[in-house]
Amino acid sequence: MKIKIAIDGFAATGKSTQAKKIAKYYGFKHIDSGAMYRAVTYFAISNGWLNNKINKNKILENLEKINISFQDFNNNQHTILNNVDIEENIRKMDVADKVSQIAIIPEIRYFLLQKQRLLAQNNSIVMDGRDIGTVVFPNAEYKFFLTANEEERVKRRYDELRNQNNIVDFKSVLKNLKNRDSQDTSRSISPMEPANDAIIIDTSNKSIEFIFNKIISFINL
Template sequence: MSTNTIIIAIDGYSSTGKSTVAKQLAKELGYVYVDTGAMYRAVTLYAMENDFVSVSDFNKEALIAALPEIEVRFEVNPMTGLGEIILNGTNREQEIRGLNVARHVSTIAAVPEVRKKLVELQQKMGERKGIVMDGRDIGTVVFPEAELKLFMTATAKDRAERRYKELIERGEEVTYEDVLKNVVNRDHLDSTRKDSPLRQADDAIVIDNSNLTLKEQFDKILAIAQDHLK
């Protein structure tokens, strides 16, 4: 890793490929990658499994009371070299990626007490720099002084199509209409919540990948990062 290490904050809308490009970038630079979305998904999975949240109900007080019992961390998978989410001692990487969790994660992420707990963990992870972190409020709340901030966006239609293909490839039974509805709903919830809403930092570089291939997107972002490292 270069001695000239920085913090790279990648924010943006759901299903814009933030995690994919962040993983690639961290690997290329020899940096640590942190998927903050996975942390919120893990808390959401805990809430679902303890009947704190459902389609018709959300017991916010019960979740807040249970927060001290929730341990979230990452563990590197030796086969892939990537960090995977560990919830209370158990690897839950696969379970947190389903559409059921996606339906509730914006609700859980809007709880100030949940955000406070996870933001503190995220800030601790970035103390030594040399980190690529993606989420909704990395450049605005978690690391407002990050040396490089990116904000990723794409049309809801493009994002829903990508997400739908990803879920189908994983064997989930979903419809495109449900996925599109989830994308639009998450955009609204993420952008309008009172605590740390999704917004572009004033000094962030916007990456609209609606018409970019994965390679074109990565090459563009890598060039930006290398320029900042100079």
């Protein structure tokens, strides 16, 4: 039996960190669905279709040219776009600032939905994102939704970006998170919300190990 564990939640609540740890603990495949949206965003920016304004038609015309996969390097998952490692590129602020413009387009959501389900077809997986438990895998055996207070989330994202050598300030990070929250929760297609049967966990002021142990305490494998 192939097991699916869905971890949804707001940006900078620790979704990917926990998903990686849980996948490693159980020997499952980890899929970062957010990285897939970032990959499409980076593809659009690189081709000049998402700079000052979005060229939706051009992006949609070229969707089938996008091939996204994941590879492990030194125990870290890297996102591969058309055989090129773009992991470092998709974590930069220019991509983060524009990814919600991509995520609200229904055709792109459907395109990535099919890819997400295909990646999980032959594997037990842990997938993190914003609509995994509600749309991608509504029948997942285990569903979690992570939250955290705004101050904590801004600090986490600020530290993460600084560690990746991005030049950022608290105000720009706060603005980015507020914009993403608004767009993610208000979009008409697959808005971010906890699944009815998801376990909601507040990660504010909690250690990574504490949250990890809390999550696996609900998993009976």
